[in-house]
Each structure stands twice: as structure tokens, then as C-alpha cells.
Amino acid sequence: MTPYRRDGLEAHPDRDFPDYKSTRLRHPKEPLVVLRDPETELTQPVLGAGPIGPLDDNLTRQHPGEPIGERIIVTGQVRDGNGIPLSDQLLEIWQANAAGRYAQAEDAHPAPLDPNFSGVGRCLTDDRGFYRFTTIKPGPYPWRNHDKAWRPAHIHFSLFGTAFVSRLITQMYFPGDPLFPYDPVMKSVQDDAARRRMVASFDLDATEDQWATGYRWDIVLRGPEKTLFEDESGMQS
Amino acid sequence: MSVQRLTPSQTLGPFYGFALPYEDDSIIVRDGDLHVTGSVYDGAGQLVPDALIEILQPDGRGRFHAEGFHGFGRCSTRPEGHFAFTTVKPGPVAEGEAPHLAVIVHARGLLLHLHTRMYFADETEANATDLVLNAVPEQRRHTLIGEATEDGVRFDIRLQGENETVFFDV
Numbered sequence: 225m226t227p228y229r230r231d232g233l234e235a236h237p238d239r240d241f242p243d244y245k246s247t248r249l250r251h252p253k254e255p256l257v258v259l260r261d262p263e264t265e266l267t268q269p270v271l272g273a274g275p276i277g278p279l280d281d282n283l284t285r286q287h288p289g290e291p292i293g294e295r296i297i298v299t300g301q302v303r304d305g306n307g308i309p310l311s312d313q314l315l316e317i318w319q320a321n322a323a324g325r326y327a328q329a330e331d332a333h334p335a336p337l338d339p340n341f342s343g344v345g346r347c348l349t350d351d352r353g354f355y356r357f358t359t360i361k362p363g364p365y366p367w368r369n370h371d372k373a374w375r376p377a378h379i380h381f382s383l384f385g386t387a388f389v390s391r392l393i394t395q396m397y398f399p400g401d402p403l404f405p406y407d408p409v410m411k412s413v414q415d416d417a418a419r420r421r422m423v424a425s426f427d428l429d430a431t432e433d434q435w436a437t438g439y440r441w442d443i444v445l446r447g448p449e450k451t452l453f454e455d456e457s458g459m460q461s
Numbered sequence: 462m463s464v465q466r467l468t469p470s471q472t473l474g475p476f477y478g479f480a481l482p483y484e485d486d487s488i489i490v491r492d493g494d495l496h497v498t499g500s501v502y503d504g505a506g507q508l509v510p511d512a513l514i515e516i517l518q519p520d521g522r523g524r525f526h527a528e529g530f531h532g533f534g535r536c537s538t539r540p541e542g543h544f545a546f547t548t549v550k551p552g553p554v555a556e557g558e559a560p561h562l563a564v565i566v567h568a569r570g571l572l573l574h575l576h577t578r579m580y581f582a583d584e585t586e587a588n589a590t591d592l593v594l595n596a597v598p599e600q601r602r603h604t605l606i607g608e609a610t611e612d613g614v615r616f617d618i619r620l621q622g623e624n625e626t627v628f629f630d631v
Contacts, residue, residue, distance in 0.1 A: 246570030
């Protein structure tokens with residue numbers, strides 16, 4: 225098996241981050257056991273989730289009416305740590321509606337539900353590694369972590385990459401959100417540059433005239449140590 | 462090619478239940494004869510009702526990506542903290558390896574998911590020589606071995622505290 229790169233893993237948050245109270249009883253206290261190059265975890269999952277529906281990448285077209293809110297396009301490239309674009313990658317996204325309410329029964333935030341918005345999207349990256357969703361800009365919402373706790377607006381992303389060890393669940397944030405300095409989830413990523421990598425950029429190229437503003441957000445997943453190009457043997461392994 | 466810096470992980474949060482589960486997501490093999498059930502507990506011994514368990518495994522002969530076999534499954538622990546998969550017992554991936562399932566645990570409160578594995582109690586011989594199990598301190602090894610039940614295997618996951626499950630740095 226080709227080993228996977230270990231450099232850069234420190235970008236991820238520590239699981240023990242007291243400011244985010246739910247970490248307290250949910251992070252392991254025993255040391256992790258180091259596994260080097262395990263064949264099972266270096267295998268790429270083949271997903272059995274079935275085909276992507278034609279409207280899965282357009283969250284504004286999944287109901288008879290238009291959802292309320294600011295229509296946006298979110299697009300970007302998925303690459304591995306070697307800069308190689310990853311095609312045919314499944315992205316799953318989910319988010320609150322424009323009022324900051326999730327379409328899940330347990331969400332008790334007293335903001336309106338939108339009958340025209342579910343907030344769930346899926347798509348595959350194209351042959352250059354690009355994904356593209358049309359959706360509504362989510363609103364910030366309150367939670368009970370601390371006094372006056374509000375999450376900055378975000379979209380949840382789930383990706384698989386080229387091995388089980390490349391699995392990533394994360395959140396994309398919007399530029400200039402005044403809630404950033406108060407959000408322990410975002411601040412759990414302690415390196416400034418790493419934290420900025422979770423924030424999309426406004427993108428005029430992705431913006432559509434008279435229709436939607438565009439945001440660009442590239443995603444980098446853990447990749448193998450050696451690429452085919454670098455493999456000295458010249459053999460495809 | 463330039464070195465690219467990784468996108469950091471964030472928790473999946475409490476409200477993924479309307480998004481990530483899909484039809485038959487916990488059926489890795491339809492009509493499979495192995496039922497893997499379990500519960501997820503936190504450091505206070507309370508059930509974790511908002512975790513998401515994902516499994517990757519080879520087929521009964523230890524092959525990944527065999528035709529018609531995808532080997533991936535997902536099960537939310539909503540609403541009570543339990544999960545259940547239908548599958549077949551995997552074969553060993555390589556000679557000298559004990560059969561196992563690779564398991565990922567996501568949860569609210571987990572800023573970065575966890576990797577663990579489930580091994581089988583009836584593989585005493587293979588387990589005794591498995592390199593991964595042998596890298597685990599002996600007194601903790603039992604947390605990786607599923608317990609035989611009437612129709613399958615029970616594999617509880619303890620995120621913290623007494624009998625904390627062994628998690629891997631992969």
C-alpha cells in the first residue's frame with residue numbers, strides 16, 4: 225500500500241477543546257494507538273448510496289416554490305495534498321435555512337421553517353475536481369454552549385477522498401462574519417491560516433448576473449505520499 | 462506539484478439526521494448473515510444519541526472492490542444511541558491478519574472523527590498473531606473484540622472513561 229502523508233495533520237482541531245463544552249465527555253483520554261499504513265484504512269470506500277438525483281445539487285429547486293433567502297452558488301475544487309484534482313468525489317452538504325433553522329425536528333430554535341427548503345445537497349466532482357451547488361445563504365443560529373452563543377453561518381460538508389483515512393467532515397464559513405471571534409467550534413482550529421481555509425471567498429466569476437452571488441471554496445483532503453509521477457519505478461502501483 | 466494544506470475538520474453537529482442517513486445505509490450486504498449491533502457511550506456512561514458510525518470492510522474472501530460488493534455502510538445512533546448493521550463476516554485482508562471491520566465514529570462534540578476496528582471473538586488464533594491487535598496494550602485489547610450474540614456480534618463503543626475503546630492514529 226502507498227503510505228498516506230502525515231504532514232499537515234496538525235491543521236485539525238484537538239478533540240479536547242474545553243470552550244466547546246460537548247467535547248468534555250466525548251474525547252478519548254487514552255493515547256491513540258498508532259497504525260502505520262494499514263491496508264484496510266488505506267482502501268477507498270466504494271459508496272453504495274446510489275445515483276445522485278438531478279436536483280440534488282440545487283437546493284433551491286427541491287420543492288414546488290422558491291425558498292426564502294439570498295440565492296448563492298458555492299463552487300470549488302477538491303484536491304489531495306499533492307495538488308491532484310479529485311474527480312468523481314461525492315460531496316454531501318447540509319445546512320440551516322435563511323432564518324437559521326434546520327429542517328430537523330429536534331431543532332427548537334424559534335425561527336420559521338421554510339416549506340421550500342430542506343437544506344440537503346449531494347453532487348459528484350467533475351473531471352477537473354470541481355463541485356457546484358446552488359443554495360440559499362444559511363442564517364446564524366443560537367445554541368446553548370455559553371451565554372449568547374450564536375454559530376456563524378455555515379454549510380456542513382462531508383467528503384471521502386481516496387482512502388478511509390482521507391475522510392473529512394467539516395464546515396464552510398462565509399467571509400466577514402462578525403461571529404467568528406466568539407465561536408468555539410471554529411476557534412478549535414487554532415492556527416490562523418488553517419482557520420482561514422474554512423472560509424469561502426466571494427467570487428465574481430462564480431456570480432451569475434441577475435440571479436445569484438457566488439462563493440469559491442476549495443477543499444484539500446489527505447493524499448498519498450507518492451504520486452504516480454514521482455514513483456521512481458515508473459510502475460503504476 | 463505544490464504541497465497543499467489540508468482543510469481542517471469540524472464536528473458534524475447535532476443536526477445531520479435529515480441529511481446524512483440514506484435508504485438502507487446500514488445494509489452493507491442485503492440478506493447478510495452477520496448482524497453487528499452496538500451502542501455509543503460518553504465519559505459519563507450516557508448513551509450518545511447523535512453519533513454516526515461508518516464501516517468499511519472487505520468481502521467474505523478479504524477482497525475490497527470485488528464486483529457487486531461495496532463494503533461501506535453508515536448508521537446513525539439517533540434517537541437513542543444504538544446502531545445496527547447487516548453484513549457478512551469479512552475475510553482476512555492479508556495472510557496473518559485477523560478479520561476485522563474498519564469503523565469511523567462521528568459525533569456532536571467530536572471535532573475530528575475517530576478510527577477504531579472491530580475484531581471477532583471466534584478468531585482466537587488469528588487475533589493472537591494480528592499485528593494491529595498486538596500493537597494495542599493487552600489490557601485494552603478486549604475493547605476491539607465484538608461479543609458474540611444470538612444472531613451476530615455486539616460492539617459497544619466507549620468514547621471515554623472505564624473500558625474506553627481503543628482508537629487509532631492512522
